[in-house]
Amino acid sequence: NAGVTQTPKFQVLKTGQSMTLxxxxxxxxxxxxxxxxxxxxxxxxxxxxxxxGTTDKGEVPNGYNVSRLNxxxxxxxxxxxxxxxxxxxxxxxxxxxDYGYTFGSGTRLTVV
Amino acid sequence: xxxxxxxxxxxxxxxxxxxxxxxxxxxxxxxxxxxxxxxxxxxxxxxFTLYSAGEEKEKERLKATLTKKxxxxxxxxxxxxxxxxYLCAVQANNQGGKLIxxxxxxxxxxx
Numbered sequence: 001n002a003g004v005t006q007t008p009k010f011q012v013l014k015t016g017q018s019m020t021l022x023x024x025x026x027x028x029x030x031x032x033x034x035x036x037x038x039x040x041x042x043x044x045x046x047x048x049x050x051x052x053g054t055t056d057k058g059e060v061p062n063g064y065n066v067s068r069l070n071x072x073x074x075x076x077x078x079x080x081x082x083x084x085x086x087x088x089x090x091x092x093x094x095x096x097x098d099y100g101y102t103f104g105s106g107t108r109l110t111v112v
Numbered sequence: 113x114x115x116x117x118x119x120x121x122x123x124x125x126x127x128x129x130x131x132x133x134x135x136x137x138x139x140x141x142x143x144x145x146x147x148x149x150x151x152x153x154x155x156x157x158x159x160f161t162l163y164s165a166g167e168e169k170e171k172e173r174l175k176a177t178l179t180k181k182x183x184x185x186x187x188x189x190x191x192x193x194x195x196x197x198y199l200c201a202v203q204a205n206n207q208g209g210k211l212i213x214x215x216x217x218x219x220x221x222x223x
Binding site: 004033040041044045048050056094102103 | 155
């Protein structure tokens with residue numbers, strides 16, 4: 001099925017560990033985004049990539065890095081996880097203006 | 113600063129009891145206002161896009177309207193399957209397609 005695929009769906013990390021969240025879309029979209037969702041805070045933009053080969057910081061980039069591997073894939077890396085990074089992470093891609101974003105199903109990350 | 117505020121935070125309705133959700137926004141130049149539905153454990157799902165004041169869009173029991181300062185999502189005769197969190201987001205001009213989201217309204221419809 002066409003859409004945005006995120007892996008893994010769940011992850012528990014210890015403080016200081018690193019990991020990469022993977023995201024791939026098969027809709028030939030140019031723009032891709034990483035958001036985090038926390039209770040009472042809504043969705044906040046971490047990083048985005050307007051097109052292949054470019055990345056930019058969003059509202060809350062500290063502690064994260066991203067890689068736009070190709071047009072399909074956009075990964076998010078936590079180099080040294082902290083409990084404050086416990087959240088649900090969503091990847092999204094943007095097609096035509098009318099439809100805004102298409103979201104993945106999310107990665108629920110817990111840092112202990 | 114571009115900002116989106118949704119109210120109420122939570123809304124409980126009886127089946128068939130119509131109501132409205134509010135989304136107030138400030139944005140330097142509105143490119144579009146989006147409504148999404150989010151079910152527990154899932155990613156947001158697109159509902160509507162509105163572009164200019166006075167515009168309205170409908171889908172089943174939902175109708176979205178837009179003014180220069182706010183948008184309303186009207187729910188007519190809701191059913192339990194309408195229970196979800198509804199998210200509002202704005203896209204400003206010349207912002208690389210970034211969406212700014214409100215905190216959402218959690219809707220619960222009881223039979």
